[in-house]
Amino acid sequence: MKIALIGYGKMGKTIESIAIERGHEIVLKIDVTNAGDLNTENLQKADVAIEFTNPESAIGNLYQCFDAGVPVVCGSTGWLAKMPEVQAYRLKTDTGLLQSSNFSLGVNIFMEVNKVLARYMSNQPSYNLSVTEIHHTAKLDAPSGTAISLAEQILDNYPAKKEWIKADSATKYTAKDIPIFSDRIDPAPGTHIIKYSSEIDDIEIIHTAHNRHGFALGAVIAAEFLNGKKGNYTMQDVLAL
Numbered sequence: 001m002k003i004a005l006i007g008y009g010k011m012g013k014t015i016e017s018i019a020i021e022r023g024h025e026i027v028l029k030i031d032v033t034n035a036g037d038l039n040t041e042n043l044q045k046a047d048v049a050i051e052f053t054n055p056e057s058a059i060g061n062l063y064q065c066f067d068a069g070v071p072v073v074c075g076s077t078g079w080l081a082k083m084p085e086v087q088a089y090r091l092k093t094d095t096g097l098l099q100s101s102n103f104s105l106g107v108n109i110f111m112e113v114n115k116v117l118a119r120y121m122s123n124q125p126s127y128n129l130s131v132t133e134i135h136h137t138a139k140l141d142a143p144s145g146t147a148i149s150l151a152e153q154i155l156d157n158y159p160a161k162k163e164w165i166k167a168d169s170a171t172k173y174t175a176k177d178i179p180i181f182s183d184r185i186d187p188a189p190g191t192h193i194i195k196y197s198s199e200i201d202d203i204e205i206i207h208t209a210h211n212r213h214g215f216a217l218g219a220v221i222a223a224e225f226l227n228g229k230k231g232n233y234t235m236q237d238v239l240a241l
């Protein structure tokens with residue numbers, strides 16, 4: 001498979017080495033220094049694009065892939081509030097998109113556990129709920145995309161919770177809110193904690209990434225899945241969860 005890598009930072013470089021190990025070829029590598037090379041002619045040399053840049057440039061990069069008719073795996077976070085307009089553009093161009101805030105197998109299993117736990121806890125108002133994410137200090141967005149996805153899964157399964165809020169120790173929140181706390185500590189690749197706490201006991205589930213390998217491997221497996229497809233997909237489709 002021929003891959004265009006859009007974003008050649010921590011994730012782009014890890015993805016490159018895993019993709020080559022799996023027998024794929026990198027035909028285009030884009031970072032800030034050659035962003036002008038991201039055009040239809042260059043993109044069409046690839047079967048699929050993998051986009052890991054930042055919240056500001058992600059949407060423009062996706063539109064370039066849609067215009068070129070090249071299906072794209074997107075890992076960039078911090079832009080998902082604009083997903084409806086991105087999906088409208090994708091639909092118009094009849095292209096493929098597979099977006100996930102977290103491509104690791106472990107996090108995707110953790111998310112399934114999160115949904116089940118939220119259903120059980122939705123009848124237990126004596127427990128206070130919080131979500132905490134811990135990442136390296138170079139991370140641009142907070143809360144993490146994964147923490148927002150986890151909170152949204154809880155909202156879908158715990159009717160008394162109405163919204164998530166970005167929180168710190170001074171934030172006032174009510175039982176209707178899901179506070180998300182963000183810590184920035186190097187070199188944390190990504191830790192997510194869901195905690196239900198009562199006077200009697202605590203229930204916690206934690207996912208700790210030890211490195212970026214799981215995110216990158218998942219993104220390459222997602223690209224293998226998306227190759228030749230049109231439409232909108234998630235890691236649930238890839239992993240058949």
Ligand SMILES: NC(=O)C1=CN([C@@H]2O[C@H](COP(=O)(O)OP(=O)(O)OC[C@H]3O[C@@H](n4cnc5c(N)ncnc54)[C@H](OP(=O)(O)O)[C@@H]3O)[C@@H](O)[C@H]2O)C=CC1
Nearest residue numbers: 007008009010011031032053057075076077101102103215
């Ligand atoms: N979904 C998932 O599983 C994961 C998602 N992420 C997300 O992926 C994104 C990237 O993370 P990470 O690799 O750690 O970040 P880095 O900062 O290490 O890399 C970002 C890359 O994007 C490039 N870039 C910046 N602006 C542009 C642009 N306008 N056009 C093209 N390239 C650009 C940077 O170029 P330069 O180096 O020249 O500045 C750099 O190569 C983040 O949003 C992060 O949250 C991260 C890990 C896992």
Ligand SMILES: O=C(O)C1=N[C@H](C(=O)O)C[C@H](O)C1
Nearest residue numbers: 077101139144145146189190
């Ligand atoms: O920026 C990162 O590093 C990560 N970002 C993703 C997120 O925002 O959830 C996934 C992972 O936790 C690493």
